[in-house]
Amino acid sequence: MDMTPQRWMNTCTYLDDVFGRADEHLETLMERAIAEGIPDIAVSSSVGRFLNLLAIMSGARTIVEVGTLAGYSGIWLARALPDNGRFITIEPNELHANFAQRMFDEAKVADRAEIRRSTGLAELPKLVEELGPNSVDVVFLDAIKTEYPDYMPHARTLLRPGGLLIADNVLGAGWWIDMPEGENPSRDAADRFNRMVVDDPAFDTACAPIREGVLVARKR
Numbered sequence: 001m002d003m004t005p006q007r008w009m010n011t012c013t014y015l016d017d018v019f020g021r022a023d024e025h026l027e028t029l030m031e032r033a034i035a036e037g038i039p040d041i042a043v044s045s046s047v048g049r050f051l052n053l054l055a056i057m058s059g060a061r062t063i064v065e066v067g068t069l070a071g072y073s074g075i076w077l078a079r080a081l082p083d084n085g086r087f088i089t090i091e092p093n094e095l096h097a098n099f100a101q102r103m104f105d106e107a108k109v110a111d112r113a114e115i116r117r118s119t120g121l122a123e124l125p126k127l128v129e130e131l132g133p134n135s136v137d138v139v140f141l142d143a144i145k146t147e148y149p150d151y152m153p154h155a156r157t158l159l160r161p162g163g164l165l166i167a168d169n170v171l172g173a174g175w176w177i178d179m180p181e182g183e184n185p186s187r188d189a190a191d192r193f194n195r196m197v198v199d200d201p202a203f204d205t206a207c208a209p210i211r212e213g214v215l216v217a218r219k220r
C-alpha cells in the first residue's frame, strides 16, 4: 500500500492521539503561544513523548536544547530529569524566550530549566568551556537547519559516552529529504548532517521517521 501524503497525515494524527497524550498545560501550550504571535513550529506531541522517553532511558541529569520556541519540547525534556537535574535551552528571540520562561514556571520545571538568550553557535562553545567535555547526557537540536552541521562538533564534545544526540526535522521542515540536492539549503544541510553523524565512528545512529524525522545517535 502506498504512503500517500493524506495517509501520512492520518498516521501522524494517530501517533499524536495515542502516543502523545499529555496534561492540559502541555495540550494547550501551543494554542496560547500562537495567540501571542509565536509560530506553530513546535515538535508534535508524539515527538515530545519520544524525547521524554529517550531522556528517561538515558538516565539524563543534564540536557541541552538548541531552539526553545515556546518551551513545549523543553517541558517534555525537563520532566525527564531528576529533582537536581539541569535543562539548558538556547533561544535568541526575546518573545519566545519570555513566553517559554512563563511556561516553565507554570509547568513547575523552572527550578531545573534555564534559558540562554543567545544563538546556538554563540552559546554551544561557551557551554563546552563552562560544563566541560563529556558532561551532558542529551543534546537536542531544533533550531536553524542550515546550522545543524556546525552544531555537531560542539554537541559531540559536550556529550558523555552513552549520551544522546537528538535532532528534529532531519527528513523535512516545509521540504522533503527526497527533493533533489541544490534546491533547498535546509534540505541539503540536513542531508549533510545526517551523513556526518552516521559516518562518525563515535556514534551509533538511527532515524525514527516520526513526523518530520528524528535522528537519535548514542555516543560510544
Ligand SMILES: C[S@@+](CC[C@H](N)C(=O)[O-])C[C@H]1O[C@@H](n2cnc3c(N)ncnc32)[C@H](O)[C@@H]1O
Pocket: 041, 042, 043, 066, 067, 068, 069, 070, 071, 072, 073, 074, 090, 091, 092, 093, 096, 118, 119, 120, 121, 142, 143, 144
Ligand atoms: C523549531 S523552533 C523550536 C521548537 C521547540 N524545540 C519545540 O519543539 O517546542 C526553532 C527555534 O529556534 C530559534 N532560533 C532561531 N535562530 C536561532 C539560533 N541561531 N540559535 C538558536 N535558536 C534559534 C527560533 O527563534 C525558534 O524559537
